Amino acid sequence: xxxxxxxxxxxxxxxxxxxxxxxxxxxxxxxxxxxxxxxxxxxxxxxxxxxxxxxxxxxxxxxxxxxxxxxxxxxxxxxxxxxxxxxxxxxxxxxxxxxxxxxxxxxxxxxxxxxxxxxxxxxxxxxxxxxxxxxxxxxxxxxxxxxxxxxxxxxxxxxxxxxxxxxxxxxxxxxxxxxxxxxxxxxxxxxxxxxxxxxxxxxxxxxxxxxxxxxxxxxxxxxxxxxxxxxxxxxxxxxxxxxxxxxxxxxxxxxxxxxxxxxxxxxxxxxxxxxxxxxxxxxxxxxxxxxxxxxxxxxxxxxxxxxxxxxxxxxxxxxxxxxxxxxxxxxxxxxxxxxxxxxxxxxxxxxxxxxxxxxxxxxxxxxxxxxxxxxxxxxxxxxxxxxxxxxxxxxxxxxxxxxxxxxxxxxxxxxxxxxxxxxxxxxxxxxxxxxxxxx
Numbered sequence: 001x002x003x004x005x006x007x008x009x010x011x012x013x014x015x016x017x018x019x020x021x022x023x024x025x026x027x028x029x030x031x032x033x034x035x036x037x038x039x040x041x042x043x044x045x046x047x048x049x050x051x052x053x054x055x056x057x058x059x060x061x062x063x064x065x066x067x068x069x070x071x072x073x074x075x076x077x078x079x080x081x082x083x084x085x086x087x088x089x090x091x092x093x094x095x096x097x098x099x100x101x102x103x104x105x106x107x108x109x110x111x112x113x114x115x116x117x118x119x120x121x122x123x124x125x126x127x128x129x130x131x132x133x134x135x136x137x138x139x140x141x142x143x144x145x146x147x148x149x150x151x152x153x154x155x156x157x158x159x160x161x162x163x164x165x166x167x168x169x170x171x172x173x174x175x176x177x178x179x180x181x182x183x184x185x186x187x188x189x190x191x192x193x194x195x196x197x198x199x200x201x202x203x204x205x206x207x208x209x210x211x212x213x214x215x216x217x218x219x220x221x222x223x224x225x226x227x228x229x230x231x232x233x234x235x236x237x238x239x240x241x242x243x244x245x246x247x248x249x250x251x252x253x254x255x256x257x258x259x260x261x262x263x264x265x266x267x268x269x270x271x272x273x274x275x276x277x278x279x280x281x282x283x284x285x286x287x288x289x290x291x292x293x294x295x296x297x298x299x300x301x302x303x304x305x306x307x308x309x310x311x312x313x314x315x316x317x318x319x320x321x322x323x324x325x326x327x328x329x330x331x332x333x334x335x336x337x338x339x340x341x342x343x344x345x346x347x348x349x350x351x352x353x354x355x356x357x358x359x360x361x362x363x364x365x366x367x368x369x370x371x372x373x374x375x376x377x378x379x380x381x382x383x384x385x386x387x388x389x390x391x392x393x394x395x396x397x398x399x400x401x402x403x404x405x406x407x408x409x410x411x412x413x414x415x416x417x418x419x420x421x422x423x424x425x426x427x428x429x430x431x432x433x434x435x436x437x438x439x
Contacts (some may be wrong), residue, residue: 013166014167015040016171017033017171017173018167018169020173025308025309027130028067029173031130033334035337038136046129063409064323065116071327075112076124077123083218083235085114086097086103090224091223092226093227095391096391100400104397105400105405106405109408117236143161148305156302156303156304171306171382172305173308190298191378193296197373200249200290201290203242203288204285209241212277218235220235225271229267230247246377249291251395293315294409300312310325313358321369328361332354336350374390392425398425402416403404
């Protein structure tokens, strides 16, 4: 039930669960809990449709589509929110470009062989509207939480809104992002943080432009400088793209007197191959930025509270797993909350089991993300390595299949790029070049 001002008299004052945050993690968790028989209140300070507090350039990958299916979100939601991507084009500092066709790389995989690049506002709105299908979900937008209610023993028992309204629940869930209000209020301690490869990230939306690839509106394009920064062009419609720059933290400090818009465009102009494609385009949005992106986990639960999504597990977006991890974490948490509510486990056991299951499902990918940040952003390989070794490896069909399989969670993240794979790909690459030379 989506609540308006006219419906306020119908609102319950106690729920099995209150979820703070109604975007992918919170909205999907609500569906799972409702299907498990729990009464749920979802509150969000935003008005939908809208972008999240920290806008992003998200990808919907094949395994993400599968999880969306489970909560009743059809593929058409992703299609209507963005553009279908059929390939990745990776350019290495103007030396060469490698194209990975998703259909070929996913041959033999039963899942959908394409990605979606989406805008968050229509996508998140569809997840919010989906909540109205469940009689045991109450959803309230424009509800800012100003306080967590606690009892004499310190247990979190509910929330207080900006208007002083108080609502209680058996558990309060923070699904409110990496800068979580709930996590801050309960002093949820970080753990497993990795700070060696933090980055800065800026992006905006553009309309128009002249793009090199004939099917550019279905192609995600990554430009690597191999010198501490890279760029992404993600189409979101037939004439609009999201364009970002990602760099080693504080690689190019912004002058105090320079606007974020001028700073962003100055970074884009550092890479001529990208700039010539968008310099004739019109920037149609503000520039969003985030500096020193942290990577790690937080204590996931305590006395009457629990965290999910980016509130529990935050990391760089380079691996494209953000929405998938939010949906996956919500599914994992829901199973433990439903069992706890049914009396199968104590609260302490449910929290510990959730923590263990979340780490088991995400930690290897998290560490591989740190490896990619090191290799793809922080490292500055010699030109010989870029042109003679990386090119041959990345052109190899077996390597491409492994890379897409890892990115879509078909293969285990840990060790997907084994030394044997890399060596065999390199040898095959030399063989291809020799055959071309003597053909």
